[in-house]
Amino acid sequence: MPRTEKPVAIVGVGYTPLTRSPEAAETDLAVAACRAAADDAGIDPAAIDGINIQVHHYPPPDTGTIVAGLGMRDVRWSVEGGLGVGSLARAAQVVDAGDCDIAVVCKVMNTVAPVNTPPIDPETGGVGGDDQFEVPYGLGYSMQRVGFMKRRWMDRFGVTDDQVGWLCVTERQHALMNPNAVMKKPLTIEEYTASRWIAEPVHLLDCDYPINGAYAYLVARPEAADGSRPPAVLRAWAGPGQGDDIPHLRPEGGDGLNRWGREVYTAAGLGPKDMDVWMLYDGFSFLALQWMEELGLVPPGEAGAYVEGGTRIRYDGDHPVNTHGGQLSEGRMHAAGHILEAVQQVRGTAGDRQAARATHAIVSSAYPYNGAVAIVGRGA
Amino acid sequence: MSAQPVAAGTTAGQEELKRRGIRPWPVPNDVTAPFWQAAADHRLVLPRCTGCDHWRWPVSAPCRHCGADPVAWVPASGRGTVYSFIVDHRNLVPGFDGTYVVAQVVPAEVDDDSVRLTTNLPGCPPGEVRTGMPVVAVYDSVRPDVTLVQFAPDHPPDHRR
Numbered sequence: 001m002p003r004t005e006k007p008v009a010i011v012g013v014g015y016t017p018l019t020r021s022p023e024a025a026e027t028d029l030a031v032a033a034c035r036a037a038a039d040d041a042g043i044d045p046a047a048i049d050g051i052n053i054q055v056h057h058y059p060p061p062d063t064g065t066i067v068a069g070l071g072m073r074d075v076r077w078s079v080e081g082g083l084g085v086g087s088l089a090r091a092a093q094v095v096d097a098g099d100c101d102i103a104v105v106c107k108v109m110n111t112v113a114p115v116n117t118p119p120i121d122p123e124t125g126g127v128g129g130d131d132q133f134e135v136p137y138g139l140g141y142s143m144q145r146v147g148f149m150k151r152r153w154m155d156r157f158g159v160t161d162d163q164v165g166w167l168c169v170t171e172r173q174h175a176l177m178n179p180n181a182v183m184k185k186p187l188t189i190e191e192y193t194a195s196r197w198i199a200e201p202v203h204l205l206d207c208d209y210p211i212n213g214a215y216a217y218l219v220a221r222p223e224a225a226d227g228s229r230p231p232a233v234l235r236a237w238a239g240p241g242q243g244d245d246i247p248h249l250r251p252e253g254g255d256g257l258n259r260w261g262r263e264v265y266t267a268a269g270l271g272p273k274d275m276d277v278w279m280l281y282d283g284f285s286f287l288a289l290q291w292m293e294e295l296g297l298v299p300p301g302e303a304g305a306y307v308e309g310g311t312r313i314r315y316d317g318d319h320p321v322n323t324h325g326g327q328l329s330e331g332r333m334h335a336a337g338h339i340l341e342a343v344q345q346v347r348g349t350a351g352d353r354q355a356a357r358a359t360h361a362i363v364s365s366a367y368p369y370n371g372a373v374a375i376v377g378r379g380a
Numbered sequence: 381m382s383a384q385p386v387a388a389g390t391t392a393g394q395e396e397l398k399r400r401g402i403r404p405w406p407v408p409n410d411v412t413a414p415f416w417q418a419a420a421d422h423r424l425v426l427p428r429c430t431g432c433d434h435w436r437w438p439v440s441a442p443c444r445h446c447g448a449d450p451v452a453w454v455p456a457s458g459r460g461t462v463y464s465f466i467v468d469h470r471n472l473v474p475g476f477d478g479t480y481v482v483a484q485v486v487p488a489e490v491d492d493d494s495v496r497l498t499t500n501l502p503g504c505p506p507g508e509v510r511t512g513m514p515v516v517a518v519y520d521s522v523r524p525d526v527t528l529v530q531f532a533p534d535h536p537p538d539h540r541r
Contacts, residue, residue: 118404120474122393125402130438132406136528137498138468138476140404147466148484155464155511199482200467200506248464248484249438249496 002089002238003267004096009222009231009379010088011102012041013340018109018182018213018331026061026108026214031069033214034104038070041218042226043102045070048218050077050094050103052087056334061108076100084281084335084365085372086241091219092234102224106216107336116142116245143207145248146284147199152252153290154201157301161201163308164286165192167321168205168328170310171282175325177315177353182211183329206285208327215336217343222379231379232343235360236267239372247367257296260373265296268375270360272296277345277355278319279338279363281371282326292321294368315353320345323353335365339374346378394474403475405526411439414453419527422519425453426487426495437495458517459488459534463496467506481506485515485531499531508533 014036016029024032030053038045048070053063060080067075077100082090091103118140120127127135134140153159169189175181187205195205218224222231239260244250257272265271278297280288289303297319298306307313313321324330324341331337342361344350350358364373397404408416418425427436431448442449465483468476481504484496501509502518515531522528 117391117394118473120393120397120404121407122396125397125404125474126407127404128407128409130440132408132412133438134498135404135473136406136522137482137500138473138480139482139498140473141470143470144466144468144482148464151464151466151511197467197469199470202466246438252493 002263003236004092004234006096007222007233007379008092008095008219009225009233010217010339010343010376011220011222011225011231012037012039012043012218013343014038014040014216015180015340016213016215018180018211020111020182020211022110022112022212026055026110027065027069029212029214030061030066030106030108030216033216034066034070034106037104037216037218041224042228043218043224046073048072048102048104049074050091050100051075052079052082052091052103052105054080054082054087054105054107054334055110057110066106077103083242085237085339085363085374086239086365088219088234088339088374089237089241089372092237095219095221102218102220104216104218106214107333108214109210109212109333111210111212142245143202143284144199145246146287147202148248149252150201150284150286153254153286156254157304159289159304161193162189163304164206164289165189166307166310167282167285167288167313168192170307170313171322171326171329173310174315174323174353175329177351178325178330181325181330182209183325202284205328208283208332209329211331211333213331213333215333215340217336217340229349230347232346232376233379235270235375235377236264237372237374238263238267240370241372242366242370244370247369250369253290253294253368254300256293256300258294258368260371261295264373264375270375274360275362275375276319276357276359277323277342277361278321279342279361280321281335281338281365282322282328283332283334285328287367288321288326290368291364295362295364295373297362315355320355323350323355335363338363338365342376346376394472397474401475403522404473405523406528411451416527418453419519419529424456424458424487424517424529426456426489427451428454435490435494456487456489460485460497460515460531461488462501462509462511462513462515463493464511465501465509479506481509483509483531497529497531499529501532502530503532
């Protein structure tokens, strides 16, 4: 079953500031975020005995340096890599199995690391592998590939440019209430629709914002925390958590509640109507709308209409979406930002952007076909 | 020339190719060679699984249905429909400038959407591309040893003539 035997919670969350340029060493950022998460839980960082450092570039920062910086006495579990909600699930399984008692998961972002450029021979221009069927036609980047997905989905359901834009505009409103968000200026729907095309139908403002910084969270039994606030209990999870990055060659979905959604609700004994706040992956804007449909939160094809105008998905609306600003406006933290915000909402510590009703949060990462989803609920 | 060799898949490598005006081109391997040989002969072939007959795309991975490795390339009509498309404005890939179309075409022989061939839809302005429009394969010799498969609008026969 994709849930723990006994309750496991996210007992602490930690942030460094997010910056447009690198301003500190990756190891220093990681230590700062992990220490902040321990402090948030009221736990001595030396008591952390499991660690998962995640980066999306090579070489990764040295975990040993981070372990030393935290003063960890024992390292009973240590892995590098992973992403988003899938990693949250792995950490919870490890704690539930007793392999370690307090695991810290930390995402470190560095914009200096090379972006994913297509593997073209710099001397000859030759391209091998599966890329040989795409790069010679001028296709080599994620922001192009997702354009195929966005076009199919918009054409199939009659979704308008404006409707997608309302997600971006609303996330920006949330970012202005989040001191850690990198975007500091309001965004209008007119500015969204006028923003330049990257790969039409993908605007610049459909793409998340690259930043530097580290976010961390502690996974443990609820009683490990100091009890100063309700724990955010992981009710269930589902999904592979991203095995490939070729969404433009995979089945397009769009038929409503998908396999991961069915699995996570069944495991949690809950349904889409029980999900109060929605933290949905938005590495590209429209993915959050597709996740809404694939998780049965809205009927197939109706996410565009649901977000139009922004009032339903605002922090004070029916179902607040990405109240931290999402990756579009808080910054690209590969779903770590979504996980931390789900925790803040269910325990009632989201400050100005706190939702009125946040007993259960649903949080997703990566693409709907291969990502992962979890339900986090307020504990006693 | 740069003093240091630049690695494949890096920004520096892309910039170097852009500066030299080189467009990327396909380097066939043992699996893909029959596709490019057929293209040189102005024929389209599609990859089918030798284990279970399902279409295979992308071709490098083992079959998603049966796990078999080898593919067989089978002749196709060259007809298909546009599955989806983008109009690129960012021009990150070396050798591509301005506003250009990249479309995915599902060949007529493929009854699901599993095979999606890439094309620039030569002869079709960006404003005239539509999802579902019929296309037919054309062949573009971009280098002495490389012929790309492209797809162009397949206009319905003119019955008035």
